[in-house]
Amino acid sequence: MDKANYGFLPDDDLSDSQIYVTTQTYNRYAKEYAERWEWNQRTIQEIKKYNIKPFTKQVKKNGKVLLVSCQSGRDYFLLSQMGYSCLGVGFAYGLLTEAIKRVPNGLFVRLKLKSLPFMPESFDAVYADALTDVPKKDIKVLLRDFRIFLKPAGVLYLSLLLGKANVMMMNDLGGKRYMTLYRKTEILEIVKSADFDILWSETSLNTDPSLPKWFSLVAKKK
Template sequence: MHDDYLSGTIDAYDRNPLRYEEATGAMTPVAELDAFLALLPDPAARVLDVGCAFGRDTALLAERGLRAEGVDLSAGFLERARQLHPELAFGRMDARSLDFPDRTFGGVWCQATLLHLRDEDVAAAFAEFLRVLVPGGALFASFKEGEGEEELVERFSSDGARFYRYQTVPRVTTMLQDAGYRVAAVDRSNEFERFGPGYRDLTWIHAYAVKPAVD
């Protein structure tokens, strides 16, 4: 299940997954991983990395003692993830339609993935994440800050055109609340200030939320 507006984005990743890996591989989200782990109901929880790309964050989650597995819509990314991390499980799935039973995961990690979805599809993904989370389970999701949507070639990490939907802190907060989450925090960080020369002057939104203990 994916819509025509996403096909170009998936193709861009499939054509050159190594380009994206080379551009983003060193952007380790240490602070975000630590904050996410602090929200989990179990320090050895089963967690799902949605939009896992080449598996960097899936492996980082596993290194922290979690039972991590990854899913993505890009076959090229999944092939690379399996090459780099043969000990971990990866599958091809849409964030809006996950092939897992209800209450499977203690956490869902979704880094720089939902920014490729329109608002109604972000809402669908949030609902699906809520379904597969156990009561008390935690969600992390990140977005690029801004307004509107566009399809463009962002040469930092790809030569292909990709679709982007930009978000604001209030909009992300409202979407999470509307989906039934308790919002733990929504913060912002500037990529250039954090990682230095060679990176972009753009602001990322980091959202942390929890599924209510009774659903």
């Protein structure tokens, strides 16, 4: 990717205004995002290797899965095709509209991630891929919420972007997007502090190799 289309900021964390701008970009350019970053065959093959395969090894077939920040429905589609009962939640109306177009029988709900309304022990697994739109100050509380929603020994899949900075800006779709970056040790510490045992983890290239790598993990509720 042309370096003019992304950059690393000195900010300590995502701001409310950056989250708002990101949401508006997804609303306006959902189709372009879906085609470029989610539904192309190269990305799907990588997702099957680094997301779906390690996740489904730990989650019983026909299990109830909450997909947090489900984007345009790609992973919802893949998991539902394998027999899982899925519920997708997201914050951007445009992406959810795109998800409904691409997965017509899917169940998608627009919710703020800071106030998810689910009952305790109501899911076998939480699947949170590319959770880049949550400020660092909120991530621990969100993971603790995930733990509450999970049944005993429930499974969490989580992937986050790696980087030395805390915030990255991208301007590849026609509008700006802002994303949180983490250090690997930071992610492991956060997950363990939320009372999860890490079962598997892996670092993988971004769809565009010039961009920061992903760090993915599967963990179990203690």
